[in-house]
Amino acid sequence: MTSRLLLEYDGTEFGGWARQPGRRTVQEDVERALCTVLHEDAVALTVAGRTDAGVHAWAQVCSYAHEAVDPLSLNALLPPDVAVLDCNPMPDGFDARRDARSRTYCYRVLHRRARSVWLGRRALWHARALDVGALQACAAALVGTHDFTAFTPAGTSHTRLERHVHAARWSRDGDVVEFWITADTFLRHMNRVLVGTMLEVATGRRSPEAFTALLAGRPRAEAGATAPAHGLALASVGYAA
Template sequence: MLEEALERVRGEPTRLTVAGRTDTGVHARGQVASHAGSPAPARSLNGVLPRDVRVVASDPAPDGFDARRDARTRLYRYRVLARAAASPFEHGRALHWSGPLDRALLERCAALVAGSHDFTAFTPTQTDHVRFERDVVRSEWLKGGPDVLEYWIEADTFMRHMVRILVGTMLGVCAGRMDVDGFAALLTGRPREEAGDTAPPHGLCLEAVRY
């Protein structure tokens, strides 16, 4: 979509490199992209993009800059609306969770995620990944508004579905499907089938990329 807009504005095919790959349905508030050649004006790009996609800034970068390779960390947020009734205002932006939710359990699990671990259990079995260790520098649950909890996680890189499976598994701990010790064991390279469900994509957002 953005490559098509760039081609229309710049008048030539343009291949993008993005800092963070997102699954269909995942939002991206802080995505960063790079391409060869001169940048196109953000206003011109926004004039041909659909209304739900916007370029905030389009500026020259140092020679050789690569949005993906040069990124030091990525920051994601997953929103959970924890109450009996769904909300039209959170529709498509937060997972509606009407089951049991124990914030203390969530925080204990999140604290375990911080650090360097083998996240094999938190990515699909069929994968192109060859390295499953990731260095997580931030992992915490915060209040995100009335009845909303947000899981914030920042790491060097992420694997496919990693954040969504982490969230689904932590919610499973709250539901009694696993205890905290079982969750901790998953961080030692256990197989995918031992972890919990994959949370739906619409609660997840790429918030920032740091260089």
């Protein structure tokens, strides 16, 4: 018996998705609630996308080997910054991570002179001029298969550093500029380093051509800074129809 959970959470107060000693994590909070509802000593969750400390999720997907439960029962036990949106039975063997075909992330930049009370924990505040056209050119260069060595920490545990990007774009809605990217999988910190480097292009500190050259497996030291975690959210996970 296998079930699928759909979650959303504000990552601000979490040390990330995965359990780790001495830190509050999303996995630990949700597994604890599941154990209570299911009257089990342990329930193990498999997650589609392991988010880092401070990263949010609008539609995280998890699977576990037990019956489906009422989301309201779980939400009654969960803290205000994490919520179960849905819970459904799935065919035996469904695996939220292995069966996922794509993940989509969104990074938000608040582009205005004044900071925001409401978006302060969910968007990077950037008060200086931005060349949105340059951002869009960088995003267009990401589509396809590339070596993203420059966009993940040196000494990473990943053995395969190529990723296939299905779609990438920047868009603007009022004061908020958003970077949307869909890929098969992502390297650690990949989206945040991409954003940090593209912002260098958009502020004239790096050329679009220099950004594109990084996609040929250049070393991490040649890319830009890692953008703060609070602007990033896992937006959706794609599965075969």
